[in-house]
Amino acid sequence: MARPVQFNLHHIPADPRDNISMVDIKIGETPEGHAGNGFFATSLDKVVGLARKNSIWPLPFATSCCGIEFMATMASHYDLARFGAERLGFSPRQCDLLMVMGTIAKKMGPILKQVYLQMAEPRWVLAVGACASSGGIFDTYSVLQGIDQVIPVDVYVPGCPPRPEAILDGFIKIQELVGQESLRRRNSDRYKRLLESYGIQ
Numbered sequence: 001m002a003r004p005v006q007f008n009l010h011h012i013p014a015d016p017r018d019n020i021s022m023v024d025i026k027i028g029e030t031p032e033g034h035a036g037n038g039f040f041a042t043s044l045d046k047v048v049g050l051a052r053k054n055s056i057w058p059l060p061f062a063t064s065c066c067g068i069e070f071m072a073t074m075a076s077h078y079d080l081a082r083f084g085a086e087r088l089g090f091s092p093r094q095c096d097l098l099m100v101m102g103t104i105a106k107k108m109g110p111i112l113k114q115v116y117l118q119m120a121e122p123r124w125v126l127a128v129g130a131c132a133s134s135g136g137i138f139d140t141y142s143v144l145q146g147i148d149q150v151i152p153v154d155v156y157v158p159g160c161p162p163r164p165e166a167i168l169d170g171f172i173k174i175q176e177l178v179g180q181e182s183l184r185r186r187n188s189d190r191y192k193r194l195l196e197s198y199g200i201q
Protein backbone atom coordinates (compact mmCIF):
# COMPACT_ATOMS: atom_id res chain seq x y z
CA MET A 1 0.00 0.00 0.00
CA ALA A 2 1.35 3.47 -0.92
CA ARG A 3 2.33 5.57 2.06
CA PRO A 4 0.77 9.05 2.35
CA VAL A 5 3.12 11.87 1.30
CA GLN A 6 3.56 14.76 3.70
CA PHE A 7 3.13 18.06 1.81
CA ASN A 8 5.09 20.86 3.44
CA LEU A 9 6.26 23.77 1.27
CA HIS A 10 8.59 25.13 3.93
CA HIS A 11 10.86 22.10 4.03
CA ILE A 12 11.81 21.57 0.40
CA PRO A 13 15.38 20.18 0.52
CA ALA A 14 18.19 22.39 -0.79
CA ASP A 15 19.45 21.76 -4.30
CA PRO A 16 23.25 21.18 -3.93
CA ARG A 17 23.85 22.84 -7.33
CA ASP A 18 22.48 26.18 -6.06
CA ASN A 19 24.21 28.67 -3.82
CA ILE A 20 21.01 29.40 -1.97
CA SER A 21 18.93 27.03 0.03
CA MET A 22 15.40 26.36 -1.17
CA VAL A 23 14.20 27.17 2.35
CA ASP A 24 15.27 30.80 1.72
CA ILE A 25 12.74 31.17 -1.08
CA LYS A 26 9.61 32.93 0.10
CA ILE A 27 6.48 31.18 -1.05
CA GLY A 28 3.13 33.00 -1.10
CA GLU A 29 1.56 32.99 2.34
CA THR A 30 -0.94 30.27 3.04
CA PRO A 31 -4.48 31.55 3.61
CA GLU A 32 -6.44 30.56 6.71
CA GLY A 33 -7.70 27.04 6.50
CA HIS A 34 -7.32 23.48 7.72
CA ALA A 35 -4.18 21.54 6.97
CA GLY A 36 -3.39 17.88 7.41
CA ASN A 37 -1.25 15.18 5.92
CA GLY A 38 -1.55 15.59 2.16
CA PHE A 39 -4.36 18.11 2.13
CA PHE A 40 -5.19 21.76 2.73
CA ALA A 41 -8.74 23.09 2.79
CA THR A 42 -9.84 26.72 2.67
CA SER A 43 -12.62 28.84 1.17
CA LEU A 44 -12.89 29.69 -2.53
CA ASP A 45 -12.74 33.44 -1.73
CA LYS A 46 -9.29 33.06 -0.19
CA VAL A 47 -7.86 30.94 -3.02
CA VAL A 48 -9.14 33.34 -5.67
CA GLY A 49 -7.85 36.31 -3.64
CA LEU A 50 -4.40 34.69 -3.30
CA ALA A 51 -4.19 34.06 -7.05
CA ARG A 52 -5.46 37.51 -8.01
CA LYS A 53 -3.23 39.49 -5.65
CA ASN A 54 -0.09 37.76 -6.94
CA SER A 55 -0.90 38.07 -10.64
CA ILE A 56 -2.05 41.68 -11.08
CA TRP A 57 -1.82 43.07 -14.61
CA PRO A 58 -1.31 46.85 -14.35
CA LEU A 59 -2.33 49.35 -16.99
CA PRO A 60 0.01 52.38 -16.67
CA PHE A 61 -1.75 55.65 -17.48
CA ALA A 62 1.28 57.91 -17.22
CA THR A 63 1.02 61.52 -18.37
CA SER A 64 4.00 63.25 -16.76
CA CYS A 65 6.84 63.13 -14.22
CA CYS A 66 5.34 60.47 -11.91
CA GLY A 67 5.48 58.15 -14.91
CA ILE A 68 9.28 58.34 -14.76
CA GLU A 69 9.16 57.09 -11.16
CA PHE A 70 7.00 54.23 -12.36
CA MET A 71 9.63 53.35 -14.97
CA ALA A 72 12.16 53.12 -12.14
CA THR A 73 9.71 50.96 -10.19
CA MET A 74 9.54 48.55 -13.14
CA ALA A 75 13.29 48.50 -13.70
CA SER A 76 15.69 45.96 -12.23
CA HIS A 77 16.54 47.71 -8.94
CA TYR A 78 12.97 47.95 -7.60
CA ASP A 79 11.51 45.33 -9.94
CA LEU A 80 7.73 45.24 -9.68
CA ALA A 81 7.97 41.75 -11.18
CA ARG A 82 8.82 40.48 -7.69
CA PHE A 83 5.16 41.07 -6.84
CA GLY A 84 3.87 39.09 -9.81
CA ALA A 85 3.01 42.25 -11.76
CA GLU A 86 5.64 42.36 -14.48
CA ARG A 87 3.09 41.95 -17.24
CA LEU A 88 2.00 45.49 -18.12
CA GLY A 89 -0.97 45.75 -20.43
CA PHE A 90 -1.87 48.53 -22.81
CA SER A 91 -5.26 47.14 -23.64
CA PRO A 92 -7.72 47.99 -20.84
CA ARG A 93 -9.64 44.77 -21.45
CA GLN A 94 -6.67 42.69 -20.35
CA CYS A 95 -5.80 44.63 -17.20
CA ASP A 96 -7.17 44.73 -13.70
CA LEU A 97 -5.20 47.59 -12.09
CA LEU A 98 -5.34 51.12 -13.52
CA MET A 99 -2.28 53.05 -12.31
CA VAL A 100 -2.75 56.77 -12.94
CA MET A 101 0.52 58.68 -12.76
CA GLY A 102 0.76 62.36 -13.58
CA THR A 103 -1.23 65.51 -14.11
CA ILE A 104 -4.66 64.88 -15.60
CA ALA A 105 -6.06 67.85 -17.49
CA LYS A 106 -9.84 68.28 -17.42
CA LYS A 107 -9.92 67.48 -21.14
CA MET A 108 -8.25 64.18 -20.32
CA GLY A 109 -10.88 63.26 -17.69
CA PRO A 110 -13.40 61.68 -20.12
CA ILE A 111 -10.61 59.67 -21.77
CA LEU A 112 -9.44 58.35 -18.41
CA LYS A 113 -13.02 57.40 -17.59
CA GLN A 114 -13.39 55.63 -20.94
CA VAL A 115 -10.25 53.58 -20.25
CA TYR A 116 -11.66 52.66 -16.82
CA LEU A 117 -14.97 51.62 -18.37
CA GLN A 118 -13.19 49.40 -20.88
CA MET A 119 -11.60 47.39 -18.07
CA ALA A 120 -13.45 44.26 -17.04
CA GLU A 121 -14.49 43.66 -13.43
CA PRO A 122 -12.90 43.16 -11.01
CA ARG A 123 -10.75 46.25 -11.46
CA TRP A 124 -8.84 48.47 -9.06
CA VAL A 125 -7.40 52.00 -9.31
CA LEU A 126 -4.17 53.36 -7.84
CA ALA A 127 -3.69 57.16 -7.90
CA VAL A 128 0.07 57.72 -7.92
CA GLY A 129 1.36 61.11 -6.77
CA ALA A 130 -0.11 64.44 -5.76
CA CYS A 131 -1.37 65.36 -9.24
CA ALA A 132 -3.44 62.21 -9.76
CA SER A 133 -4.65 62.31 -6.15
CA SER A 134 -5.56 65.98 -5.82
CA GLY A 135 -4.27 68.06 -8.74
CA GLY A 136 -1.02 68.66 -6.87
CA ILE A 137 0.55 72.05 -7.33
CA PHE A 138 -1.62 72.75 -10.38
CA ASP A 139 -4.56 74.47 -8.73
CA THR A 140 -5.74 75.89 -12.03
CA TYR A 141 -8.86 75.97 -14.21
CA SER A 142 -7.49 73.35 -16.62
CA VAL A 143 -6.36 70.57 -14.26
CA LEU A 144 -8.58 67.94 -12.69
CA GLN A 145 -8.30 68.27 -8.92
CA GLY A 146 -7.99 64.54 -8.35
CA ILE A 147 -9.00 61.61 -10.55
CA ASP A 148 -11.63 60.59 -8.00
CA GLN A 149 -13.78 63.30 -9.57
CA VAL A 150 -14.29 60.99 -12.56
CA ILE A 151 -13.54 57.41 -11.38
CA PRO A 152 -13.45 55.66 -7.99
CA VAL A 153 -9.97 55.27 -6.48
CA ASP A 154 -8.89 52.41 -4.21
CA VAL A 155 -5.48 53.63 -2.98
CA TYR A 156 -3.73 57.04 -3.09
CA VAL A 157 0.06 57.36 -3.09
CA PRO A 158 1.24 60.74 -1.74
CA GLY A 159 4.33 62.60 -2.94
CA CYS A 160 5.54 64.89 -5.70
CA PRO A 161 6.89 62.68 -7.03
CA PRO A 162 6.53 59.60 -4.85
CA ARG A 163 9.70 57.52 -4.79
CA PRO A 164 9.55 53.99 -6.20
CA GLU A 165 9.38 52.67 -2.61
CA ALA A 166 6.16 54.67 -2.10
CA ILE A 167 4.71 53.30 -5.35
CA LEU A 168 5.58 49.78 -4.19
CA ASP A 169 3.93 50.54 -0.85
CA GLY A 170 0.75 51.63 -2.65
CA PHE A 171 0.90 48.51 -4.80
CA ILE A 172 1.18 46.32 -1.70
CA LYS A 173 -1.90 48.07 -0.25
CA ILE A 174 -3.74 47.21 -3.48
CA GLN A 175 -2.59 43.60 -3.11
CA GLU A 176 -4.03 43.54 0.44
CA LEU A 177 -7.38 44.84 -0.86
CA VAL A 178 -7.41 42.35 -3.73
CA GLY A 179 -6.53 39.43 -1.45
CA GLN A 180 -9.26 40.25 1.06
CA GLU A 181 -12.04 41.23 -1.33
CA SER A 182 -15.16 39.12 -1.23
CA LEU A 183 -16.12 37.53 -4.54
CA ARG A 184 -19.56 39.06 -4.06
CA ARG A 185 -18.43 42.65 -3.47
CA ARG A 186 -18.82 43.66 -7.11
CA ASN A 187 -22.47 42.56 -7.01
CA SER A 188 -23.26 44.37 -3.77
CA ASP A 189 -25.68 47.30 -3.60
CA ARG A 190 -22.96 49.41 -1.99
CA TYR A 191 -20.62 48.90 -4.94
CA LYS A 192 -23.41 49.59 -7.42
CA ARG A 193 -24.25 52.82 -5.57
CA LEU A 194 -20.57 53.83 -5.74
CA LEU A 195 -20.51 53.36 -9.51
CA GLU A 196 -23.84 55.13 -9.89
CA SER A 197 -22.40 58.14 -8.06
CA TYR A 198 -19.95 58.36 -10.99
CA GLY A 199 -22.72 57.93 -13.55
CA ILE A 200 -21.60 54.36 -14.30
CA GLN A 201 -24.32 51.73 -14.67
Ligand code: SF4
Pocket residue numbers: 064065066067101102103129130131132136137159160161162
Ligand atom coordinates in the same frame (compact mmCIF):
# COMPACT_ATOMS: atom_id res chain seq x y z
S1 SF4 B 1 2.86 64.82 -8.50
FE1 SF4 B 1 4.71 66.04 -8.92
S2 SF4 B 1 6.09 64.60 -9.92
FE2 SF4 B 1 4.02 63.70 -10.05
S3 SF4 B 1 3.17 64.36 -12.00
FE3 SF4 B 1 2.58 65.86 -10.47
S4 SF4 B 1 4.15 67.49 -10.56
FE4 SF4 B 1 5.00 65.64 -11.57
